[in-house]
Amino acid sequence: MNEMQNIYLAIPLLPLIAAAVVGLFGRFLPRAAAHVLTIAGVGAAFVLSALVFKDVLAGHTFNGPVYTWLTSGNTSFEVGFQIDSLSAMMMVVVTFVSLMVHVYTIGYMHEDPGYSRFFSYISLFTFSMLMLVMSNNFMQLFFGWEAVGLVSYLLIGFWYTRPTAIYANLKAFLVNRVGDFGFLLGIGMVLYTMGSLDYQAVFSVAPQFADATVELIPGHPWQLMTVICLLLFVGAMGKSAQVPLHVWLPDSMEGPTPISALIHAATMVTAGIFMVARMSPLYELSTTALSTVMVIGAITALFMGFLGIIQNDIKRVVAYSTLSQLGYMTVALGASAYSVAIFHLMTHAFFKALLFLGAGSVIMGMHHDQDIRNMGGLRKYMPITWLTSLVGSLALIGTPFLSGFYSKDSIIEAAELSTIPGSGFAYFAVLAGVFVTAFYSFRMYFMVFHGEERFGKAHHHEHHGDHADEEATTDHHHGLAPGQKPHESPWVVTLPLVMLAIPSLIIGYVAIEPMLYGGFFNGVIFVNPEVHPAMHHLAHHFHGAAEMGLHAFTSLPLLLAASGVALSYFFTMKRPDIPEAIKHRFHGIYVILENKYGFDSFNEKVFAGGSRWIGDKLWRYGDVQIIDGTLVNGTARLIGRLSGIIRNLQSGLIYHYAFAMIIGAFVLLTFFMKA
DSSP: HHHHHHHHHHHHHHHHHHHHHHHHGGGGGGGHHHHHHHHHHHHHHHHHHHHHHHHHHOOOEEEEEEEEEEETTEEEEEEEEEHHHHHHHHHHHHHHHHHHHHHHHHHTTTTTHHHHHHHHHHHHHHHHHHHHBBBSSHHHHHHHHHHHHHHHHHHSSSSTSHHHHHHHHHHHHHHHHHHHHHHHHHHHHHHHHOOOOOHHHHHHGGGGGOOOOEEETTTTEEEHHHHHHHHHHHHEEEEEHOOOTTTHHHHHHSOOOHHHHHHHTTGGGGGGHHHHHTHHHHTTTTTTHHHHHHHHHHHHHHHHHHHTOOOBBBHHHHHHHHHHHHHHHHHHHHHTTTTHHHHHHHHHHHHHHHHHHHHHHHHHHTTTTBBBOOOOOOTOOOOHHHOOOOOOOHHTTTOOOSSHHHHHHHHHHHHHHHHHHTTTHHHHHHHHHHHHHHHHHHHHHHHHHSSSTTTSOOOOOOSSSSSSEEEEESSSSOOTTOOOOOOOOOOHHHHHHHHHHHHHHHHHHHHHHHIISSTTTTTTOOTTTOOHHHHHHHHOOOOOHHHHHHHGGGSHHHHHHHHHHHHHHHIIIIIIOOOOOOOOOOOOHHHHHEEEEEGHHIIIIIIIIIHHHHHHIIIIIIIIIIIIIIIHHHHHHHHHHHHHHHHHHHHOHHHHHHHHHHHHHHHHHHHHOOO
């Protein structure tokens, strides 16, 4: 192996080694060793990823196996890397956000008894995600896919003594199993029809199957590529939390805040977006699949945004914004604007990690009270947290020249210019979502950082629905005592906030030219401005990021975003009585939103309840009556009865036995005489 291949191998292995050492020997090591070792591993991986990124920009790519795991027939199952512009960019984003989360965790978890275990988990998570994005074949992709799912299960249920955390991690695990089942079927169909698991081999033969059909139901042929793409997308729906497999993500807030940032920012939830972009040569062969992807993304972008409006838990507001933004990325994928989706994935990673870590800093300052109704006026007590959270919120709503603006406006443009079925609805959804996002983001911002100081008082809020408002995210006491004031977080918490605020400000401006129009993704994912009208339009109408930013001041999305901010200011700062009046006036709609459109209760009653009902009937009739009652106990009873009958023949009297022998001899003689 040459020097660069050794570097490729070191990038995922360094976090893995650190995770193994801290996980296995953490109890014997000093407490500080946990963060020193894991930060060193992830920090080194980030530096090496940056070197690889620079090498890729210079035109050096790599695609090949590292070793063969097993061979079955003509199929080899290999561990291999595909290092190109897409994977190199993902590696830098994943390792950078992970490094910031590692540093932040020192401050956030410093009192927690599971300190070493936590660092081991997040380092293992980083390894899993790197294996996923660096893979060059479906087998390794699936390994990384399942590994991030497993570690996220461990992290969401990190405080395993709390029933709500156990419920949340089980929910995440089961919902993702549904998605992963479809994903595995899709991979199986790829191997069965195309004879390989290697990306490039599959992409090279896929056009030959463009018109092939498969009969899932006899007499009803389906286009083969549509079936494969939809099955793969089911996996993405689970990982990237698209309707209806989105229900696990808000509940995953039960994990510690650094996990929320790691799972919901650059890493796990974007795995599905990354996968569809990587599979773009397959998706381009099926308009049906693209249309489905776009519509599901549009539904998620708009309707999950509505749920963010009524949340009072600071982390859940940010969680619903993640769902909504993932919907935006999915719309871009459906519009064939894969580079735009990946661009938004990157910009979103920074400002969403910033918002989550900012929320965690607020929670620390509030002594682990998460209810935004108990906050207010924190700006003067927590200036760094306030300023960085403002940057994150402005980037999220698409403020011109900030990172989120470039990627979000490009998605809206792509949806507007798409011509596939469902694009009209998608355009409306992403446009309306701009207003909704601005409204709930700044509702939270104003309630937390401005206005009346509501902390350190007795609060008696009504709690409906689930446990969201009642549960704090830690097992510490929560809330400020009367007279107590919030405090700014220590530097290990504020430094990552500042470091994440910088790319949230500038990365969109810097990266839009090469990533969308400069050929950065050429030959890696499907990018063809002549074929895709949105990319063609964007490339020809805007000559530079500055011009696009200036143009935005006359655009509809900016007007909608500004309206959302203005309305949230009016409702939270000037007339807080109006939202209460609206809530009572439209109580039916409020109940629907509070019950999250009934997805949880439907799953609880139909799937969970149905499974329990079927299990109960199988036990009652299958186990108790058929197996135990008839096969096992019935056989025993039958043999017992036969034994009772035969026992009567065993009298112990010699003349009975002599008589039986004479009869037996007579029967034998009769039989032989006949013969």
